[in-house]
Amino acid sequence: MEKEKIPDINLKEIKKQGKQEIMDEMTKNINENMEKIKHVIIIISGKGGVGKTTVSVNLAMNLASIGHRVGIMDVDITGPNVNKMLGIDSTKKPIVNTELGKFYPVNGPLNIKVMSMAFLLESSDSPVIWRGPMKMGAVRQFLGDVLWGDLDYLICDLPPGTSDETLDILQLIPEENVIIVSTPQEVALMDARKTIKMAQIMKRNVLGIIENMSGFKCPHCSKEIDLYPPGGAEKAAIDFNIPLLGKIPFDIDVGIQGDQGLPFIIKNIENKSAKSFKQIVDKIQMLLEK
């Protein structure tokens, strides 16, 4: 089998030189970019698979659908899913501005600007086998070397946990806003509480917690059941003194539409998940635009 190449967007060079000027240049680029973005929101969770990417793409779509200029940065370097959930072909490539030595994000639905490692891979099956410093280099390039332009919202979809990319992005953008996603399951909340604490220790603006996969309506008998014992998100909100932004039920269509690249907020505007999500977006806007 032919050995697949793993792109490294110049990180080898950076690592080899290890020069302070390169880091300073990166920081300068990041600061310049961030000055043009009104609100940066990072979506984190402790546990994997709780719905961060689903929340990120639906938040981006909802905000764009009401006229905001939106960007979405896929900070999940080794497991990028944003392009798939937004229905963007991963063979699309960011266009390079050779004069500036920077690149433009890919234009997604509703003009959402998207940057993801997925656009830099040869195929959607290509693995990214990078250790911490490499991933952090990529995050810095996404923040500083992508020509995001003027945006109302930049949504950053993070991988699970409190290491590498999460720590880096929290450190790099002090004025960012943080949303925590968790399922009601105790094991997910246990990890979510760690991320809330981390964001609070770093004095970031925590907008609140979203409980995803919160209850399920049986498609046969219409009875609503709890998939996990309820109450954990409320408790976390009280314990950490943060808002509970809302709850999104487990909805078979949400999963299917994620796979089809049709965010449910646009496709199924009248169902319960879309309505709950809309209320969450209203709250987020209220908190940020008050």
Ligand SMILES: Nc1ncnc2c1ncn2[C@@H]1O[C@H](COP(=O)(O)OP(=O)(O)OP(=O)(O)O)[C@@H](O)[C@H]1O
């Ligand atoms: N409310 C929901 N109802 C049904 N399925 C959902 C819901 N939210 C998310 N899913 C599905 O659950 C899976 C995990 O969601 P998602 O990829 O958004 O989680 P994640 O936290 O980003 O995962 P990772 O930690 O791997 O990045 C996906 O298949 C998604 O379509």
Ligand SMILES: [Mg+2]
């Ligand atoms: Mg994800």
